[in-house]
Amino acid sequence: MKQSFFTGSFRQGSGILLMLLCLPLTEAEGQQFWEPTGEFPGGPKTGIAVTGDSILFAGLTDGIIRSRDGGNSFEKVLGASGIFSLYATASGSVLAGGTGKIYVSGDGGNNWDSLAVNSAFPVIQITENGPGALFAITGGYDDEGYKGDGVFYAPGPGHQWEQRNGGLGSFLGCEKIAADKNGRLYLAVHDHFVTGNGGLFISEDNGLRWEHVDVQIDGRGQVEDRLKIEFSTGLSVSPEDSVYLSFQGLAGNGMVRLNVRRYMDDVGKAGHWTVCSVTESEQWWLDRTLHNIYFFGNGLWFSSSQGSLSTGGTWYTSEGSGGWEQVNQNLEYYPLSHRDAQYFAEDGNGRIYMVQHLGEKIFTHNGQGGPVTVPQRAVSGTMVVYPNPAGSGQPVYLTGSLPRTARISLFDSTGRKLAEPDLSERPVRFSSPAAPGIYYIAVENRDHREVIRFIVR
Numbered sequence: 001m002k003q004s005f006f007t008g009s010f011r012q013g014s015g016i017l018l019m020l021l022c023l024p025l026t027e028a029e030g031q032q033f034w035e036p037t038g039e040f041p042g043g044p045k046t047g048i049a050v051t052g053d054s055i056l057f058a059g060l061t062d063g064i065i066r067s068r069d070g071g072n073s074f075e076k077v078l079g080a081s082g083i084f085s086l087y088a089t090a091s092g093s094v095l096a097g098g099t100g101k102i103y104v105s106g107d108g109g110n111n112w113d114s115l116a117v118n119s120a121f122p123v124i125q126i127t128e129n130g131p132g133a134l135f136a137i138t139g140g141y142d143d144e145g146y147k148g149d150g151v152f153y154a155p156g157p158g159h160q161w162e163q164r165n166g167g168l169g170s171f172l173g174c175e176k177i178a179a180d181k182n183g184r185l186y187l188a189v190h191d192h193f194v195t196g197n198g199g200l201f202i203s204e205d206n207g208l209r210w211e212h213v214d215v216q217i218d219g220r221g222q223v224e225d226r227l228k229i230e231f232s233t234g235l236s237v238s239p240e241d242s243v244y245l246s247f248q249g250l251a252g253n254g255m256v257r258l259n260v261r262r263y264m265d266d267v268g269k270a271g272h273w274t275v276c277s278v279t280e281s282e283q284w285w286l287d288r289t290l291h292n293i294y295f296f297g298n299g300l301w302f303s304s305s306q307g308s309l310s311t312g313g314t315w316y317t318s319e320g321s322g323g324w325e326q327v328n329q330n331l332e333y334y335p336l337s338h339r340d341a342q343y344f345a346e347d348g349n350g351r352i353y354m355v356q357h358l359g360e361k362i363f364t365h366n367g368q369g370g371p372v373t374v375p376q377r378a379v380s381g382t383m384v385v386y387p388n389p390a391g392s393g394q395p396v397y398l399t400g401s402l403p404r405t406a407r408i409s410l411f412d413s414t415g416r417k418l419a420e421p422d423l424s425e426r427p428v429r430f431s432s433p434a435a436p437g438i439y440y441i442a443v444e445n446r447d448h449r450e451v452i453r454f455i456v457r
Contacts, residue, residue, distance in 0.1 A: 032330040034314070034354065034363040037071030045355035045362065047086030047343050049094060052387025054347040055108050057094055058355060058362055059083035064096055066109045070351065071362055077109040085136075087126035088345075090391045090457075093157035095134070097123025102136060104157050117161050119149035129179040130391065132156055133206055137174035139190065146190040146231075148173040151207050164207030171198040176235035176292065178243070180264045181392065186243055188232035194250050199229030202268055211268065215245070217260060218272050223251040223285045225272070227258075233341075234259070234303065236293040239436040239457075240320070243267050244276070246289040256285045261321055276321040278305075290315060290324075294344040296352060297389065297438045297455035304342035304356075312339025314354070332361050348388035350438075350453055385441060389455035390432040396454075398428040398441065410454075411440045432456045 047059035056067040057077075064078040064086070078096070085097035096103040098114075099122045105112045117123060121138040128134050133155055139148035150165035150172040165172060173190040180186070184204055191198025201210040219225045227249050234246035238261075246259045260273035278288050288311070290303040303315045303324075313328030331339070340357035347353070352365040390396050398408065398421070408428065410419045418439070421430040433439060433456055441452040 033327045034330050034365055037067075037353075037362045037364055038073070041065060041074050042076065042360075044358040044360055045343075046083050046357065047096075048345045048353055048355045048362070049086045049088040050345040050347045050353065051088045051092050051094060051108065052090075052348065052389065053092070053108070053384070054349070054388075056345070056347070056353060056362075057086060057088070057109060059086040059096060061358075064103075064109070070347070071353065071364060077105075078103060078112050082122070084122040085125050086343075087128075089128055089132070089134070089157060090387060090394065091132065091157070092387060095126050095136075095157065097126055097136060099123075102126070102161065106157060113158065115154075115158075115161060117152050118163060119152070121148045123152075124174070125177055127177055127179055129183040129185070129206070130181055131183060133183075134159075135177055135179070135185065135207060136161065137177045137187070138172075139174045145192050146173045148190075150174060151177070151187065151210075153207050164203075165210070166208055167203075167210035167212070168201065169197070171201075175232050178235050178237050178292075180237045180241065180243070182264075184264065186235055186237070186267070188229075188235045188245070188247070190231050191229060191249075194228045194230045196226075196228035199232070199247070199249070200235075200245060200267075213268060215260065216270075216272055217258070217275055219251060219285075223254055223256060225251075227251050227256060233289045233306070234291045234293060236295075237264060238293070238301075238320075239295050241265075242321070244290075244293055244321070245273070246291070248289060251285065254285075257287055257289050258285060259287060259290055274321075278315065278324045291341040294346075295457075296344075296346050296350070297453075297457075298350055299438075302342075302344050302352065302354075304339075306340055307338070309337050309339065314342060331356065331363070332359055346389070346455070348385065348453070348455070350455070385452050385454050389457045392432065392434050392436065392456060394432050396430055396432045398430075398443075407444045409442045409444075411442065412437065 042060045042065045044061050045058050049057045058065050063080045065074040066077045067074045083096050087095045093106045102115050103112045119138045122140050123136045124139050126136045136152045152161040153164045154161045171189040176188040178186045187201045189198050200213040203210045215227045216225045229247045229249040232247040236244045241264045242261045243264050244261045248257045259276045262273045288305050293301050293303045301317050306312050315324045317323045342354050342356050345353045354363045384399050386397050408421050421428050436456050439454045441454050443450045
């Protein structure tokens, strides 16, 4: 008998830097926070990803489309019975989760391989750790509730996938997975009966063994400290090494909806998680829960929430875990007047792309704090940095028309010069800085000057 699954969300400087960036940012009259791309083909979207060379991919209910020009035009590059997740690796491969299989392309979407995953459930998220090991999770609703076949591991793109569920017991209906810079994994699983034995797990050995994590907060005498998680809507690790978890569950016999955080090295230890309020309600324990948080190179954090046309939509902040602001204007309308999770990706020039789960449009935001337009002259012309974004300490290449008399300098976001890469090698190669953030590569010659924005995650 053919099974069908639902995998949507549950219920609810310096002078140097000024010289580098001397072209001013100008406000675009009438421009919205989110603008639709020039074309949005293919029907409902299920995910979005951008490779280091700024090729844009969008997942569909029947395949994958690709854009090489920032979303102005698309072409279908894969037909499939259903795509449930999309991920671009640091090495440039693109992976897409189907039902019982994962599609892989290592050449920018021209060719795809299909690799079996021993599961009858959809692959709803794919991620990688620092060394490049890949992890996929399975989960979805059937007639008996939310189920799954747990976690799958592969040493890299194109390799076979193996199940890694040691320590999870019967809690195999996965919801979210994340990895920190040290390779530790965090996993959120569904606990239908709210027993307190599901919820959050961690693994220090690439998923060979999972350990359950008790989540406690300071209930301020209003709710109990120890929490039991029913389902999670978001699980992310920030550049500041904190784990963010959003969920619904129980505190004693009372329901809670919370967004909490904790420093990654303390997650498995006794102690309280910090509550991060989104809506600042007096009933702080019944907050609006966020989906996964996306951390972009300009310091902005993006997330989303499920809800009506007025309560659901985009949330963003430039203040870390606080100061969240909501955006729900200029987003398409759904037949049932309901908004679901949003997925985000960023290209090498800081342009942010977004799709809403099962929405038909692809939206863009230029990556600044408000609706502004970056002048075209500020974008790289003849030189290309790859990969961009890059991982910490990863080899990075600078290619293009580069005279041997040119000088190359690497600056951080404060305008401090960090390095002058060696020009004797072609292509020019250097190691990306260790700290995540925005960097600038200045290429100077007698009659040519170019500044390239470069992101380290």
